[in-house]
Amino acid sequence: EPEVTQTPSHQVTQMGQEVILRCVPISNHLYFYWYRQILGQKVEFLVSFYNNEISEKSEIFDDQFSVERPDGSNFTLKIRSTKLEDSAMYFCASIPGQGNSGANVLTFGAGSRLTVL
Template sequence: EPEVTQTPSHQVTQMGQEVILRCVPISNHLYFYWYRQILGQKVEFLVSFYNNEISEKSEIFDDQFSVERPDGSNFTLKIRSTKLEDSAMYFCASSPGLGTVTFYEQFFGPGTRLTVL
């Protein structure tokens, strides 16, 4: 069964450093997402991406964050200058998009645990 994959599974970084989290969405999906879950809190939406541009973003997704689809398979989240409060599990997700009955169903990857020291 196709699945979303993410690398690395755990990333430790120093405050102020840049990190790039990588995802490979399900191959025929058209919409891609990043969510995060701070320990003990809800899963929160960060950004959605469609047709090579951001389609929706939350107030969390400020200028320190960016997303990119550098090739036909990868989808990345970059945090330019990490802060302590960026420590969280980051989940990538993808969905089929319009044209399918279940266009709205989002499938999640296993997550990257980001620890900012």
């Protein structure tokens, strides 16, 4: 069964450093998402991406965050200057386009755990 792949599985970084989290969505999917989950808390929406641009973002997704799809397969989340409160699990998800029977089911990656010291 096709999977969403995320790397790294765990990253430890110093406060103020830049971090890039990578995702390879399922190949024929058109919509991409990043979510985060601070330990023990709910899963929060960060950003959605379609047709090479951001379609929606939350208030969490401030100027420190950016996303891009540099080569048609990878989908990256960059945090420019990490803060302690960025420590969380970051999930990438993707979804097929319209007309597909699975159109409304997000497939999630296994997550990237970010620890900011």
